[in-house]
Amino acid sequence: MAELLPLRFRILHYISTVDKACVEQIMKALEPEYGTEKQFKKAVFMDHLLDLKANFIIDDNDAVIDDKGELVIYYSINHEGRRLLNKYLPKGWRQK
Template sequence: MAVLLPLRFRILHLMSTKDTGVTSTEIMQELGSDYGKEKQFKKKAMEGHLISMRALGLIEVETVSIDEKDELITSYKISEFGTGRLKFLPQAYK
């Protein structure tokens, strides 16, 4: 897969392959080799992408917890609406 998908579509695709929710840290670990050099691929920007995707109804919150540093950890999963948008992905991602 030489041509990269737009990051938000790739996040949506990643979530569609998981049985449980994923955190922003897990997304960054999994997609870092492809998107790691992009300016939008930073922790704060990733949180913004996920908030926007949730507002659009593409993903939903699965769990919320507090880690040992008292930081909020949110796990997201693809929504039914988001699953319907996967039809717009290139064949290589289906």
Template sequence: MLLPTRMAVLNHVEKVGTANLEEVMESLKPSYGSEKQFNKELYLDHLMALEANGYLSLKNYRLGTDDELVLSFEITDDGRAAVGKYVPQEYR
């Protein structure tokens, strides 16, 4: 059984401290890569929704090598509390 995708994204950022879209997708690809929703647009939606709900905050941004905006997010105290409350220990 896998975590819901949005919680898996939050859990990943909690593990590494700071992550961008590419890093999150690379990390979750072995578990979620075969799902139809595994695409940049939807994973960016997950990151932005977690930010809008106060679980992540935008740490920095830059232009990548292909002139695409790269957003880096870090977990907030509320995000850590949510991981602690809702993510089973075996996934952390």
């Protein structure tokens, strides 16, 4: 397995491997890698997602209200996000 990426980088990479994902799904997928770390918190993940969205690298076109009445936003990667990943993703991660 390739070395761990910085968390924000890995979140962007994970979103590129799925059609769309909400924060809970992203955290579940990345738990084996970052789950024991102190930074593994929903607020931290949300901050990364909102920053990625503010930088026009991911989109948040899909939003729903769940059974508990809470907002769930599904994020998906866009063209600019894919371009950045293609350019800067370390070699060991390219086939993932």
